[in-house]
Amino acid sequence: MVNPASAAYVMWYRQVKRFIRTRSRLVGAILQPIFWMVFLGLGFTSALKGAPVFGGIDYLTFFIPGVVMMAVFFTAFFSGISVIWDREFGFLKEILVAPASRTATIAGRILGDVTISMLQGVIVLTIAFLMVPNLRLLGVPLVLVAVFFTALQFTGLGIALASKLKSFEGFQLVNMLIAMPIFFLSGAFYPVNALPAPASLIAYLNPLVYGVDLSRTALTGIGFLPLTSALTVLIASSLFLLVVAVWGFKKATAE
Amino acid sequence: MSDIVVAEGLTKTFGTLKAVDEVSFTVKRGEIFGFLGPNGAGKTTTINLLTTLMKPTSGRGMVAGFDVQREPQKVRERIGVLFQDLTLDRELTGWENLWIHGLIYGVPRGFLRSRIRELLAFVELEDWAGSQVKKYSGGMQRRLQIAAALLHRPEILFLDEPTLGLDPQTRAHIWDYILFLQRNEKVTVFLTTHYMDEAERLCHRTAIIDHGRIIALGSPEELKRALGSEVVYVQLASKSLQETERMAESLKGCREFSRVHVVRPGEISVSAARAPEAIPKIFEKAEGLTVKIREVTYHMPTLEDVFLHLTGRKLRDEEVSGMEAVRIRHRWR
Numbered sequence: 404m405v406n407p408a409s410a411a412y413v414m415w416y417r418q419v420k421r422f423i424r425t426r427s428r429l430v431g432a433i434l435q436p437i438f439w440m441v442f443l444g445l446g447f448t449s450a451l452k453g454a455p456v457f458g459g460i461d462y463l464t465f466f467i468p469g470v471v472m473m474a475v476f477f478t479a480f481f482s483g484i485s486v487i488w489d490r491e492f493g494f495l496k497e498i499l500v501a502p503a504s505r506t507a508t509i510a511g512r513i514l515g516d517v518t519i520s521m522l523q524g525v526i527v528l529t530i531a532f533l534m535v536p537n538l539r540l541l542g543v544p545l546v547l548v549a550v551f552f553t554a555l556q557f558t559g560l561g562i563a564l565a566s567k568l569k570s571f572e573g574f575q576l577v578n579m580l581i582a583m584p585i586f587f588l589s590g591a592f593y594p595v596n597a598l599p600a601p602a603s604l605i606a607y608l609n610p611l612v613y614g615v616d617l618s619r620t621a622l623t624g625i626g627f628l629p630l631t632s633a634l635t636v637l638i639a640s641s642l643f644l645l646v647v648a649v650w651g652f653k654k655a656t657a658e
Numbered sequence: 659m660s661d662i663v664v665a666e667g668l669t670k671t672f673g674t675l676k677a678v679d680e681v682s683f684t685v686k687r688g689e690i691f692g693f694l695g696p697n698g699a700g701k702t703t704t705i706n707l708l709t710t711l712m713k714p715t716s717g718r719g720m721v722a723g724f725d726v727q728r729e730p731q732k733v734r735e736r737i738g739v740l741f742q743d744l745t746l747d748r749e750l751t752g753w754e755n756l757w758i759h760g761l762i763y764g765v766p767r768g769f770l771r772s773r774i775r776e777l778l779a780f781v782e783l784e785d786w787a788g789s790q791v792k793k794y795s796g797g798m799q800r801r802l803q804i805a806a807a808l809l810h811r812p813e814i815l816f817l818d819e820p821t822l823g824l825d826p827q828t829r830a831h832i833w834d835y836i837l838f839l840q841r842n843e844k845v846t847v848f849l850t851t852h853y854m855d856e857a858e859r860l861c862h863r864t865a866i867i868d869h870g871r872i873i874a875l876g877s878p879e880e881l882k883r884a885l886g887s888e889v890v891y892v893q894l895a896s897k898s899l900q901e902t903e904r905m906a907e908s909l910k911g912c913r914e915f916s917r918v919h920v921v922r923p924g925e926i927s928v929s930a931a932r933a934p935e936a937i938p939k940i941f942e943k944a945e946g947l948t949v950k951i952r953e954v955t956y957h958m959p960t961l962e963d964v965f966l967h968l969t970g971r972k973l974r975d976e977e978v979s980g981m982e983a984v985r986i987r988h989r990w991r
Binding site for chain 2: 413420424498500501503
């Protein structure tokens with residue numbers, strides 16, 4: 404019998420090692436959010452000076468919690484979906500003929516992806532505090548909670564989708580039809596409650612909205628959802644996606 | 659129990675295609691058993707069935723005493739698999755890959771470190787343990803995969819085309835590892851290959867497989883002996899088909915020769931019980947027909963000749979027909 408904890412640990416180990424090993428990912432993890440903050444955040448800050456829609460704070464302060472969550476979202480989602488690469492490059496086969504339980508291996512992998520997504524979140528959060536020092540330091544624990552569950556949500560969604568896709572041809576499509584709408588409708592760029600009715604309804608179906616709103620409430624005090632309901636939806640949806648991911652992976656690898 | 663693998667009517671269909679068609683055989687504990695056949699013959703699919711990656715459409719497979727369909731977990735604990743393509747993580751080092759492999763195969767952590775050292779030494783990769791696998795040559799990657807497959811001391815090792823795409827020196831090296839394992843570690847080996855020299859060199863018994871069916875099974879010697887004779891190739895000075903056929907006809911009339919084939923215009927192959935004694939007869943016949951002979955060669959039959967005899971086709975370098983291309987594509991779907 405293979406110890407499930409060992410199997411889970413080793414999958415976690417692999418995901419983290421890979422992340423640390425790939426220099427370009429680390430550099431990208433640091434540079435990309437800086438680009439967002441500087442090129443988009445600072446640009447809009449001066450263009451939108453005094454606009455009433457951002458609750459009285461400047462655009463960069465409004466935008467920065469969203470950048471943190473965006474970074475977490477992309478890392479988690481694409482780590483999850485990289486199961487396709489494992490299938491294409493053969494590593495998955497190694498796992499499938501191993502006697503370890505599939506639940507343990509996929510759980511370990513999810514934990515690994517959540518770990519690197521959180522690492523990414525912490526890096527961006529640190530940069531955020533350097534750029535906008537008047538963010539609320541006391542809000543950090545709550546942001547970390549939001550980061551954790553958002554990482555779980557999108558690792559889950561990524562793995563669930565990867566289990567459905569049979570090759571990486573579908574990957575571009577997923578990026579276009581799923582990642583981009585989630586990203587733009589996350590409330591990171593503008594408050595989604597300011598959208599006209601049908602669009603704002605769609606926004607409420609976007610799991611990323613809750614993490615963004617929660618961390619904005621935590622860091623700036625401005626959010627449009629009550630804290631407890633944002634937290635409840637966030638936790639519930641992340642657990643739901645986790646179950647779907649484990650189920651999808653087990654189903655996809657049944658034969 | 660002496661049979662470590664028992665396949666009974668094992669069948670796998672993909673749509674209308676029978677990739678593996680009612681295959682039955684047994685592998686004895688401790689032997690090297692080979693599946694020899696051209697690309698798309700169903701070799702890899704058979705490995706996938708026996709290693710629990712795929713479920714058979716019908717039939718039964720037992721590996722190390724457990725049913726592959728009913729108790730896949732038990733089977734997985736007892737087998738080591740070397741897949742045709744690299745299944746290790748290219749971004750990680752050799753050592754890291756073995757560490758991961760060992761733990762998902764349930765090797766106790768305290769024992770794993772020394773086992774990894776032992777196997778890295780066996781495949782002569784100690785100096786490369788800290789390098790990323792993507793920096794390894796093809797032969798080194800294959801050796802690391804062999805080490806990985808052996809970590810948990812499997813009772814049986816499945817090797818899918820273990821020397822595919824390797825240079826002759828590296829191939830010989832991998833053969834030495836396989837022979838060492840079977841002799842010294844008492845590991846049973848099931849391998850697939852489309853190289854007849856590999857099957858002849860390594861296998862105690864070989865099944866020849868074509869279009870998903872086993873068409874012959876036995877030791878390489880038995881298979882060759884079934885041809886009954888040595889193979890003589892006669893090259894005529896002229897490339898005329900008419901002349902070649904005339905010559906072939908007259909050779910068919912002699913009792914010394916069995917199985918006269920026109921290989922191509924100007925070339926005839928014949929089987930003879932004792933070639934050196936039969937060759938003068940060929941010259942005698944040629945003289946009678948005033949056919950000029952350019953060259954006569956003979957050799958002991960190879961598995962290649964056996965395959966040619968059984969299927970009328972050559973084992974290697976054959977055109978992959980549409981149907982076979984489908985088989986190949988289906989390997990991993």
